[in-house]
Amino acid sequence: MICGVDEAGKGSVLGPMVIAAVGVTSESVLDGLGVKDSKELSPGERERLYAVIRKKCAVATIRLDAQDIDAVRVEMTLNAAVARAHAQAISKLSPSCAYVDACDVNTFRYAEMVKGNLAAPCEIISEHHADQKYAVVSAASIVAKVVRDRAVASLAKKYGEIGSGYPSDPVTIRFLTAYIGKHKTPPHIARKSWKTVSNLLAQQSQSHLADF
Structure with missing residues (x-):
């Protein structure tokens, strides 16, 4: 299995940050679905694709509420907290390879941060704008965005x-x-x-x- 990982709500001042991992046996599973970076899709399209992704792929999510983020920032940087959450989401799926949207200016350093939080070996491919380059990360961005938007709607x-x-x-x-x-x-x-x-x-x- 390979998986893509992305998050939604990292810079938000209200509500949770949601990290999503989407796992597939081959990226061809996502061919023809119209999966792209969640920011390029309408809310209706995200909801439609979310349902399709949940049916066709393995999905794992991690939710950090406002108080969780405040607590963790006493111990580490926000980037380190995101790397740990990325690793937790990856661990739920146990892939052999994971593509992650890098939350650090140094993509290699971010890959090492994620690896440092994994219990099992997994190749980490860390890139900026991975949600625009890899369909499996785009799928993760859609899942994270939909789950967070639903949480914000509930809070409203x-x-x-x-x-x-x-x-x-x-x-x-x-x-x-x-x-x-x-x-x-x-x-x-x-x-x-x-x-x-x-x-x-x-x-x-x-x-x-x-x-x-």
């Missing part, structure tokens, strides 16, 4: 409109600003170790001081 049912969860999303920032303004603390679904959160807390503190 509880918290209201939270946007995509990324710092670049004005809806997400409006939600965070309003929540912190009301509760004086970030929501449970926010990554408190992110500068976005600490900056908003500092702004709230400054505005309260200005009231005196």
Whole structure:
């Protein structure tokens, strides 16, 4: 078996990061399906392909919620945490070879980081933009994106409109600003170790001081 690994939500300030591994006996299994980098697909197309991938391939996912990411960042860098999660997803499928979307500027170093977290031998091919080069990694990117989007939609049912969860999303920032303004603390679904959160807390503190 060969597998592809990718993640969704690494840079998000709200919600989980999801790592997905998709395993196939041959990449020809994915021929003709229209699998490509999840960012190039509409939500409807991702959902359709997700169902097909689940039927045709072996699939494993790892979910790290906001508090998990905050806890792990005390021990290691985010890249190291992603490498460990990539290895955990790979280990669930036990392939002989895995293609990973490198989360480090140095692709060789990232491959070694992933290998260092594996209990069984597996060839690691680490490349930038692997989700655009290899169909099996594209498939993993689709699975990770769909699983994360479903998780964010579930959180929105509880918290209201939270946007995509990324710092670049004005809806997400409006939600965070309003929540912190009301509760004086970030929501449970926010990554408190992110500068976005600490900056908003500092702004709230400054505005309260200005009231005196």
